[in-house]
Amino acid sequence: MQAQDVDVAILGGGPTGSALALLLARLTAHPERIALLQADSASHYGHTPELDPRVLAVNHGSRVLLESLKAWPQQAALIQTIHVSQRGRLGRTVIRHSDFDVSELGCVVRYGQLHAQLTQAVQRSGVLVLKGASAHVLGQDLSGVSLAQGSLQLRAKLAIHADGMPGAQANRQYSQIALLTRARASLPRAGWAFERFTNEGPLAVLPHPDALGEQSIVWCCTPERAKALQALTREDFSRALTEMFGSRLGTLTVQGPVASVPLGMTLRPHTLDGRCVAIGNAAQTLHPVAGQGLNLGLRDAATLALACRDWLITPEQAPMAALQRFERLRAPDRQLTVRLTDLLSRVFTTKLPLIEHAAGLALLGMDLVPALRAPLARHLLQGLRL
Numbered sequence: 388m389q390a391q392d393v394d395v396a397i398l399g400g401g402p403t404g405s406a407l408a409l410l411l412a413r414l415t416a417h418p419e420r421i422a423l424l425q426a427d428s429a430s431h432y433g434h435t436p437e438l439d440p441r442v443l444a445v446n447h448g449s450r451v452l453l454e455s456l457k458a459w460p461q462q463a464a465l466i467q468t469i470h471v472s473q474r475g476r477l478g479r480t481v482i483r484h485s486d487f488d489v490s491e492l493g494c495v496v497r498y499g500q501l502h503a504q505l506t507q508a509v510q511r512s513g514v515l516v517l518k519g520a521s522a523h524v525l526g527q528d529l530s531g532v533s534l535a536q537g538s539l540q541l542r543a544k545l546a547i548h549a550d551g552m553p554g555a556q557a558n559r560q561y562s563q564i565a566l567l568t569r570a571r572a573s574l575p576r577a578g579w580a581f582e583r584f585t586n587e588g589p590l591a592v593l594p595h596p597d598a599l600g601e602q603s604i605v606w607c608c609t610p611e612r613a614k615a616l617q618a619l620t621r622e623d624f625s626r627a628l629t630e631m632f633g634s635r636l637g638t639l640t641v642q643g644p645v646a647s648v649p650l651g652m653t654l655r656p657h658t659l660d661g662r663c664v665a666i667g668n669a670a671q672t673l674h675p676v677a678g679q680g681l682n683l684g685l686r687d688a689a690t691l692a693l694a695c696r697d698w699l700i701t702p703e704q705a706p707m708a709a710l711q712r713f714e715r716l717r718a719p720d721r722q723l724t725v726r727l728t729d730l731l732s733r734v735f736t737t738k739l740p741l742i743e744h745a746a747g748l749a750l751l752g753m754d755l756v757p758a759l760r761a762p763l764a765r766h767l768l769q770g771l772r773l
């Protein structure tokens with residue numbers, strides 16, 4: 388059977404792969420030579436995109452990118468103030484949008500809505516969308532990459548892994564489960580997002596995009612506690628949540644089902660392998676603390692598109708120089724964001740009072756000295772820009 392010939396094959400039509408397809412389509416006169424291969428099956432978290440329980444904090448830079456791609460979801464809750472605290476200790480810091488001269492620090496969107504907007508934009512872009520079985524790279528040689536999606540065979544000059552899986556073996560298992568749900572606050576504060584560090588893991592309470600006063604909850608805790616919490620009635624779960632979070636939003640009453648996601652960090656040692664390159668969660672899967680995964684993945688996509696701009700004009704040439712440039716440019720941001728989220732997810736859970744106290748003091752220090760707070764906040768808002 389003759390293999391279908393394309394310039395670029397993107398494996399995985401999640402947010403990162405779709406954003407990359409749109410960016411590349413803008414840079415070529417032949418968007419039909421870019422193939423986006425999307426599996427019909429559920430994601431690695433076991434949900435179809437529409438029912439995915441993830442609600443994502445998207446930073447200012449990502450919003451600008453998604454708006455430029457005409458893929459910004461209609462429902463988005465603004466984050467104007469971020470309150471960071473440690474349960475049972477004094478340290479806390481508050482980051483305000485006015486500190487950075489921006490109208491908002493970020494927004495919260497539903498994974499399903501973002502996915503739907505990106506999918507529609509890709510359909511309008513002229514990119515070749517191939518839906519069906521999972522896609523695989525069969526091998527590569529000096530002239531290209533061979534791929535298969537079910538019975539379909541493809542030949543591409545460049546293949547991009549955007550399939551959300553950096554490898555089967557996690558570099559770190561956090562022994563934490565993220566419980567995801569939504570809750571109504573009796574004393575809502577518009578535009579406020581909270582990250583509360585507990586000695587079992589961080590608890591994020593974010594404004595929910597669907598309704599004012601609703602909060603999106605990401606509660607990271609030990610597997611044992613997660614199991615016990617999931618066995619509770621909704622009323623008892625709400626009480627436990629309010630007890631853990633404190634009274635800053637009054638009482639929290641859970642509104643929907645509670646989903647659970649095991650947490651680990653997996654870092655693909657090299658994003659580049661000949662004519663194949665990995666971006667987004669296929670390159671690195673992070674702990675959700677501080678909401679960095681998608682933001683990092685979108686920066687991967689933007690940098691890769693830029694690095695490939697000249698190559699796309701003459702795709703018969705080897706893309707290696709463009710890919711090496713991409714890998715070099717992305718390494719510092721990738722390493723720093725992975726290390727930062729890894730540290731934040733564990734530093735308050737060591738059960739070593741001195742370390743936890745020092746971490747609390749660091750939060751307090753950041754609150755008192757804006758010069759300490761600014762670099763961390765800027766990185767979390769924008770990523771490392773070189």
Ligand SMILES: Cc1cc2nc3c(=O)[nH]c(=O)nc-3n(C[C@H](O)[C@H](O)[C@H](O)COP(=O)(O)OP(=O)(O)OC[C@H]3O[C@@H](n4cnc5c(N)ncnc54)[C@H](O)[C@@H]3O)c2cc1C
Binds near residue numbers: 400426605678681
């Ligand atoms: C609980 C939780 C909360 C989070 N909160 C935030 C947050 O607030 N902010 C933030 O920035 N990030 C957050 N993240 C991270 C964010 O969800 C991911 O970084 C982001 O979804 C990665 O997008 P992606 O497109 O790379 O991968 P995915 O979203 O995993 O998409 C991959 C796609 O590829 C498809 N696929 C898989 N295998 C194949 C194959 N072989 N062939 C074809 N298609 C395939 C899948 O079906 C899927 O559609 C959170 C993650 C979790 C778990």
